[in-house]
Amino acid sequence: MSSRNELKSRPYSVPDGYFDSFRAEMSRVPLPAHTAQWRKAAPYMAIAASLALLVTAGTLALNRFSAEEDISQEDYILFSDNLISTSIYEDHMQEQIAEVGLMDEEIIEYLIFTGVSPEIIELSK
Amino acid sequence: MTDKEIMELYRSGSREKAFALLVDAYTERLYWHIRRFACSHDDANDLLQDIFIKVWTSLPTFREESQLFTWLYRIATNQVLNHLRRQRFRSLVSFESASLMLEKKIDEDPHFNGDELQRELHKAIQRLPEKQRIVFCFRYFDEMKYEDISEITDTSVGALKASYHHAYNKIKDELQKKF
Helix, strand or coil: CCCCHHHHCCCECCCCCHHHHHHHHHHHCCCCCCCCHHHHHHHHHHHHHHHHHHHHHHHHHHHHHHHHCCCCHHHHHHHHHCCCCCHHHHHHHHHHHHHHCCCHHHHHHHHHHCCCCHHHHHHHC | CCHHHHHHHHHCCCHHHHHHHHHHHHHHHHHHHHHHHHCCHHHHHHHHHHHHHHHHHHHHHCCCCCCHHHHHHHHHHHHHHHHHHHHHHHHHHHCCCHHHHHHHHHHHCCCECCCHHHHHHHHHHHCCCHHHHHHHHHHHHCCCCHHHHHHHHCCCHHHHHHHHHHHHHHHHHHHHHHC
8 A cells, every 4th residue: 555656646636627716706705704702602502501401400300300209219229220211301301402493403513512522422322 | 925924914904815815825735635534526615615714713813833734724624523523423313324425425426536446445534533534644645744743633643653553554454355
């Protein structure tokens, strides 16, 4: 592989006159005003706030549910064994996400903005 | 015009003019850098436009502690990484393999004019983990110095050498199996 120099050559072409037309196109693109860094993060902060709110609401709902039941730790463990893991919590989250109307693309942009790697999601599946 | 002169023009207040000169100087170089990852001309074109918009919005934060060239490549590489991550996330939603989608793009690309060995090489690159892919392309095709790659990717030279070694061997093995 190291001795095959033809492998290092570009196996791609571009349409005729592409670079000139790209430069011309770029000169017509309306350039956004220079804004403060925090303004760029605002939409992602809004999504983060929505998710944080959902988590808080879900946790409070679960705490209230378990506080109403005066059960011993032993009963609690037995009861937990009969539950599908985090099903109440997940259902609640799914409903809330549907209500807030977060789209896949918005969630993807948020994950990218926060630096979550796709490998982590793949591993958790 | 040199990078230094472009930045002097920018600082003097002729921002749009300086930016136009920067686009003139770097369009081709950045296009060929991102083309290997985008796998299609249309995706590379969209990415390049996004990169220049990002460059424009980030110019006020450029402190000139690094060279303009490495700063631009860092922005381009980050945009490429985000593009690849976006595709991986989308593939998770649609249950399609991201690397298979990219390989398909190479097969369907009307602007790909390499031979079979080059086609398989570029497909094998798409199967590498993100960072190995970036290091491999910088080092193998552009023959860039590890020190420059380190500045662009914010990764230590030692880690880059290890990544390149793994990537090179994986690709070599894959090509040897097929040819």
